[in-house]
Amino acid sequence: MNVEPEAATALPQQRPTVLRVAFPSRRRPARRALVGLVVLAVLAAAPALKSGYVLQLATDILSFVAMACSWNLISGFTGYVSFGQVTFFGLGAYTTALIVLHTPIPWYLAIPIAVALAGVAALLLGAVMLRLRGIMFALGMLGLARILTVVIANWSFAGGAVGLTLPAELTPIAVYAGTWAAALFAVGVSAFYLHSRFGLSAMAVRDDEAAAVALGVDTRRVKILTFVLSALAPAAVGGLVAWNRSFIDPASAFDPTMDLQLVVFTLFGGIGTLWGPLLGTIVLMLIGEQLWAYVPDLQLALYGGLVIVVVLAFPGGIVGLANRFGWLHRRPILAPHAFPSPIVPPLPPQPVPAGDVILEVRDLTVRFSGIVALDGLSFSVRRGESVAILGANGAGKTTMFNTVTGFVMPSEGAILYAGQPVDGLVSFQRARHGIARTFQIPRLMISMTVWENVLLAGANGRLSRHAVEQTAWALHITGLAPMWLDPVDRLSPGQQRRLELARALALGPTLLLLDEVMAGMTRDEQEEIRDVLRRLPEFGVAAVAGIEHVISAIADISDRMIVLDHGRKIAEGVPADVLRDPVVIQSYLGDIG
Amino acid sequence: MLVAQILINGILLGGMYILLAQGLNLVFGVMGVVNLAHGAIITVAGLFTFWFTTRTQQNPLLLLPVVFLAMLAIGAVLQRFLLEPLAGAGRKSELLSLMITFGLSYVLVEIGLNVFGSQYVSLPYLQTTWSVGGLTVNEALIAAGVLGATISGLLQIWLHHTGSGKSLIATSQNRIGAITCGIDVSRMRCIAFALGSSLAAAAGVLLIMVMPLAAQTADSLTILAFVVVAMGGLGDYAGAALAALLLGIAQSAVGYYVGGDAESVVPYLLFIVFMILRPQGLGRAAQPQ
Numbered sequence: 016m017n018v019e020p021e022a023a024t025a026l027p028q029q030r031p032t033v034l035r036v037a038f039p040s041r042r043r044p045a046r047r048a049l050v051g052l053v054v055l056a057v058l059a060a061a062p063a064l065k066s067g068y069v070l071q072l073a074t075d076i077l078s079f080v081a082m083a084c085s086w087n088l089i090s091g092f093t094g095y096v097s098f099g100q101v102t103f104f105g106l107g108a109y110t111t112a113l114i115v116l117h118t119p120i121p122w123y124l125a126i127p128i129a130v131a132l133a134g135v136a137a138l139l140l141g142a143v144m145l146r147l148r149g150i151m152f153a154l155g156m157l158g159l160a161r162i163l164t165v166v167i168a169n170w171s172f173a174g175g176a177v178g179l180t181l182p183a184e185l186t187p188i189a190v191y192a193g194t195w196a197a198a199l200f201a202v203g204v205s206a207f208y209l210h211s212r213f214g215l216s217a218m219a220v221r222d223d224e225a226a227a228v229a230l231g232v233d234t235r236r237v238k239i240l241t242f243v244l245s246a247l248a249p250a251a252v253g254g255l256v257a258w259n260r261s262f263i264d265p266a267s268a269f270d271p272t273m274d275l276q277l278v279v280f281t282l283f284g285g286i287g288t289l290w291g292p293l294l295g296t297i298v299l300m301l302i303g304e305q306l307w308a309y310v311p312d313l314q315l316a317l318y319g320g321l322v323i324v325v326v327l328a329f330p331g332g333i334v335g336l337a338n339r340f341g342w343l344h345r346r347p348i349l350a351p352h353a354f355p356s357p358i359v360p361p362l363p364p365q366p367v368p369a370g371d372v373i374l375e376v377r378d379l380t381v382r383f384s385g386i387v388a389l390d391g392l393s394f395s396v397r398r399g400e401s402v403a404i405l406g407a408n409g410a411g412k413t414t415m416f417n418t419v420t421g422f423v424m425p426s427e428g429a430i431l432y433a434g435q436p437v438d439g440l441v442s443f444q445r446a447r448h449g450i451a452r453t454f455q456i457p458r459l460m461i462s463m464t465v466w467e468n469v470l471l472a473g474a475n476g477r478l479s480r481h482a483v484e485q486t487a488w489a490l491h492i493t494g495l496a497p498m499w500l501d502p503v504d505r506l507s508p509g510q511q512r513r514l515e516l517a518r519a520l521a522l523g524p525t526l527l528l529l530d531e532v533m534a535g536m537t538r539d540e541q542e543e544i545r546d547v548l549r550r551l552p553e554f555g556v557a558a559v560a561g562i563e564h565v566i567s568a569i570a571d572i573s574d575r576m577i578v579l580d581h582g583r584k585i586a587e588g589v590p591a592d593v594l595r596d597p598v599v600i601q602s603y604l605g606d607i608g
Numbered sequence: 609m610l611v612a613q614i615l616i617n618g619i620l621l622g623g624m625y626i627l628l629a630q631g632l633n634l635v636f637g638v639m640g641v642v643n644l645a646h647g648a649i650i651t652v653a654g655l656f657t658f659w660f661t662t663r664t665q666q667n668p669l670l671l672l673p674v675v676f677l678a679m680l681a682i683g684a685v686l687q688r689f690l691l692e693p694l695a696g697a698g699r700k701s702e703l704l705s706l707m708i709t710f711g712l713s714y715v716l717v718e719i720g721l722n723v724f725g726s727q728y729v730s731l732p733y734l735q736t737t738w739s740v741g742g743l744t745v746n747e748a749l750i751a752a753g754v755l756g757a758t759i760s761g762l763l764q765i766w767l768h769h770t771g772s773g774k775s776l777i778a779t780s781q782n783r784i785g786a787i788t789c790g791i792d793v794s795r796m797r798c799i800a801f802a803l804g805s806s807l808a809a810a811a812g813v814l815l816i817m818v819m820p821l822a823a824q825t826a827d828s829l830t831i832l833a834f835v836v837v838a839m840g841g842l843g844d845y846a847g848a849a850l851a852a853l854l855l856g857i858a859q860s861a862v863g864y865y866v867g868g869d870a871e872s873v874v875p876y877l878l879f880i881v882f883m884i885l886r887p888q889g890l891g892r893a894a895q896p897q
Contacts, residue, residue: 094703096703096706098710143880143884144880146883146884147880147883147884149702149703150642150702150706150834151838151883153706154642154831154834154879155879155880155883157827157831158831158875158876158877158879158880159876159880161827161828161831161873161876162873162876162877165869165870165872165873166873168869169869271827272714275710275714278707278710279711282707312718312721312722313718313722314718315714315715315717315718315721316714316715316718316719318711318714319710319711319712319713319714319715319717319718320711320715321711322707322708322710322711322714323690323708323711323712323715326694326704326707326708326711327690327693327694327708330704
């Protein structure tokens with residue numbers, strides 16, 4: 016039976032689902048700055064009205080702006096939807112309260128301490144919880160909030176289920192100012208995400224985590240840092256609310272409806288955008304303030320209904336609607352005003368490691384619960400070589416690439432890169448050390464431009480000026496410069512494959528692993544790719560291994576061919592000999608005659 | 609003896625949990641959506657049963673088929689209007705559907721709160737206890753556990769031994785393959801959600817006889833059902849049954865030795881521990897060895 020190990024071993028096709036995300040545009044941000052100024056001015060003017068009601072409303076709105084923007088960091092940017100962000104609100108509230116009750120530390124110092132502790136808690140929790148994905152993470156966070164509720168309700172030191180009463184030191188203006196700081200921080204961090212390479216990495220985690228790893232993104236670090244950043248403002252707000260109310264109990268500190276509100280506000284405004292959580296919170300809270308007086312018992316139902324309506328009718332939220340009129344688009348990250356020209360040649364790639372053998376695979380065996388995908392495979396790729404890897408479907412070619420790049424762990428055997436075992440390096444480190452790969456089915460970042468897709472790889476360990484040069488160069492040599500600001504779904508299949516190649520080249524690789532880079536291309540497109548492949552040595556690429564089915568397209572540009580069948584090497588040699596080998600012909604065509 | 613008592617209570621509780629999780633598993637398998645409104649449907653059905661039987665003095669078990677059929681219809685309508693429009697949205701669809709059911713759960717909870725109030729209620733039905741050789745078992749728990757397991761068994765028979773059931777399984781295993789075989793996948797999604805909802809409602813009718821429910825318990829029931837499904841391995845019914853029994857026993861033991869509060873935390877803790885140590889579920893071998 017010819018099982019399809021390739022299907023089985025392909026990277027987990029976990030393509031994190033994405034809500035509709037605003038696509039970048041290059042419009043000037045003047046209008047949005049104006050909107051922002053008006054909003055800020057109104058909120059800042061609130062205390063001037065000297066009305067307790069207005070001040071309290073402004074404080075409440077700012078609290079939720081801070082929390083919604085924070086929720087949006089982890090849920091909107093990295094796509095790890097959390098239904099338990101209230102955990103950090105509660106932790107902030109309780110830590111602050113306990114510090115104030117049991118130490119002489121004043122409020123204004125207790126809250127920063129609580130925020131720092133929440134950050135540490137998020138670091139530890141994130142290391143564990145972010146191993147869960149999608150719905151698992153969402154519900155895991157929900158569960159975490161519940162566990163904490165029960166723990167605190169049974170912990171007499173923290174007041175148990177009754178709660179803690181705090182000394183009344185109500186200074187509304189101070190609470191208001193503190194909330195302002197928390198909101199500014201959360202909005203500021205969001206803005207940083209939309210203008211930085213770090214934010215680009217976060218969005219890459221959302222679009223396609225495995226592909227991001229292959230482009231050298233330390234996704235674990237990105238996720239955990241985002242999680243920590245998303246915990247800080249809620250913790251501060253928790254501390255401020257404890258101060259404001261002079262009372263906290265487990266039910267209100269870990270109130271699950273608060274998470275519902277964060278979800279509603281952010282979805283309504285537009286998830287994964289800078290302005291979404293801000294606008295959504297302000298609009299809905301102002302409407303709610305009027306509405307709840309008439310329908311006090313329907314708050315949850317209306318919020319719930321609104322989630323449904325938003326998702327069904329306008330999943331992009333307010334920002335999504337604004338985008339249709341050309342407003343509030345995000346700008347492509349680090350994109351210059353015009354495509355950089357003349358193209359500056361890239362920096363010399365990282366020095367090619369010494370030694371003649373770039374890649375050595377020794378007795379590599381990979382088993383998947385019963386299926387042997389690779390069976391004692393040994394081969395090597397030397398400096399300056401271009402090796403073609405052939406084999407019928409299911410021969411184990413892609414599994415071999417996945418193992419070399421660290422996506423699949425070998426059952427037995429060793430892989431040496433430039434003479435060193437790669438065991439100690441995880442996938443993204445192997446990419447940064449110069450092992451670049453493309454994917455058989457292009458795995459592009461769908462919410463990004465062509466430019467940003469390549470920048471993601473070009474940014475690794477480079478200063479931003481060099482990252483821009485590297486990106487422009489990779490786009491230029493692959494012929495993608497004319498469509499550099501297009502969304503990737505507007506590219507033809509051939510262009511998408513070229514973009515895969517451009518991303519791999521932007522890493523500045525020593526060893527390039529190409530997985531059917533010419534499949535499904537027209538003859539002209541193949542010729543363009545072949546031109547790039549011929550020029551690889553001048554780009555600093557020391558060796559190439561390519562899986563290919565289009566034999567005519569590679570026979571003349573490969574120095575050596577390796578043929579796999581059922582996980583074993585059945586032939587190796589110069590193309591002319593291998594293609595005439597009866598064993599190879601039989602493997603491809605079956606018994607003839 | 610004590611251990612035997614804990615085991616029996618745990619197994620009967622587990623029998624209930626099997627039913628609790630079946631609907632969620634069905635919906636997840638076919639639609640790829642975790643129905644976050646699952647617990648809300650259970651709760652509202654349970655509270656309705658309490659409300660109806662305390663007013664009419666009817667046998668709550670008579671209500672079981674009525675509630676089941678009513679929810680079948682409601683579920684079909686909800687699926688058609690709320691979830692089906694998203695089915696074509698590809699990979700966006702999972703998260704969007706999740707949001708929809710998240711919103712739906714709060715709508716249902718609020719309806720429950722406004723109609724039935726927020727106090728915990730339990731149905732005083734079949735309160736006699738059986739004593740066999742020193743073991744005491746609540747009659748209601750037996751009835752609920754046995755009925756729960758029976759309904760689950762019937763569902764399995766339907767799934768594996770009828771044409772329509774097999775079509776449903778085919779759809780959950782390979783959507784494109786199912787389309788190629790001429791299966792109306794959109795109809796299967798509708799059936800799955802309708803059936804999943806009515807199984808939840810049936811679980812609610814039985815649950816109100818063995819444990820106090822209130823509108824706000826909805827979330828924890830969703831989690832409970834999800835824990836069972838996730839521990840068993842998503843889409844794996846035998847694994848889910850095993851997980852349900854384990855969870856029932858674990859809860860009954862923790863409830864006895866530690867206390868009621870700790871008992872309620874068991875599902876969350878088990879969930880997080882399981883997801884980290886064994887993300888592929890109980891019944892399946894680890895992936896790349």
